Amino acid sequence: MIVPLEHVVILSLALFTVGVFGVLFRRNAITIFMSIELMLNAVNLALVGFSRYYNSVDGQVFVFLVMTLAAAEVAVGLAIIVVLYRNRQTVNIDEINLMKN
C-alpha cells in the first residue's frame, strides 16, 4: 500500500464531513443532492482502502453495489425534484414546507 491506511480513512472522513456540511449549509435541493453523492463517494473511498488493506475483494463488491444504488437514487431523486419544481416553482427547501404543520 502506497500510503498508510490511516491517511485514506482520514481523507474519507474529511470528504464525508464536507458532504454533511453541504447538506446543512445549502438551501438548494440539487446542491444538497450533490452533497449526498459526495458522502457516498467518501464511503466508497473508505471501502476501497480497507479492501486494499485486508487484501480482499469484498470491499470492492460493496463499492460496486453502492454505485448501483447511487445511480438508482439519483434517477428517482431528480425525478422527485422535477415534479416538486413543477408544482411549487422552487427548489429552495425553506419554501417547501408542505408537511410542516
Added chain:
Amino acid sequence: MTGSFFFYFFAAVTLTSALLVVLNRNAVYSAVLLVFCFFSLAVIFLLLEAYFLAILEILIYAGAIMVLFLFVIMLLNLGREKAQEHFRYLQRGLSLFLVIVFFLGILLIFLSDSGILHQPHGTFAAGGVNALGEALFTKYLLPFEVASLLLLVALIGTVYLAKRKI
C-alpha cells in the same frame, strides 16, 4: 515514493474541489466541480489498485450521474441561489460548529486506537476485473441480482413520477 506524493496531491485536489462544490452558490459550477472531484477520486482509486472501480467511477459518476444532474439543472433553469437573509447566520454558524464537532470526534476516536492497524504484506491481486467479476458472480450473486431488481424499480418509479399528473 512518487506514488504517495500523487496520493497526497490528488487528496488535496479532491478535498478542495469538494469544498468548492459545497461553497459555490451557482448549481452549474457545483456540478462541474463535482465532476472534477470524481475524476481525482478515480485517480486515488487507481493508486489504491482498484483499477476496475476507477473506470466505473468515471463512467458511472462523472459520465452518467453528473450528466443527469446537469440535465436537470438546465431543465429547471436555476440561477444563483439567493443571498441568505440576516437571521440565517445562526443556522450557518450552528451547522459549521456541528460539522467540526463531528469531524474532530471521529478523528479522535480513530486516532486513539489506531495502533492495531499494521501495514499489509504481500501483493494485491483483487483490483482487476477478473477477481471482481468472479466474486460478483459466485459469492455475491444474490446481491448482484437484487441490485438489478433495484434498478428496475428505480426505472419504473422514475417513469411514474414523470407522468403529467400524479
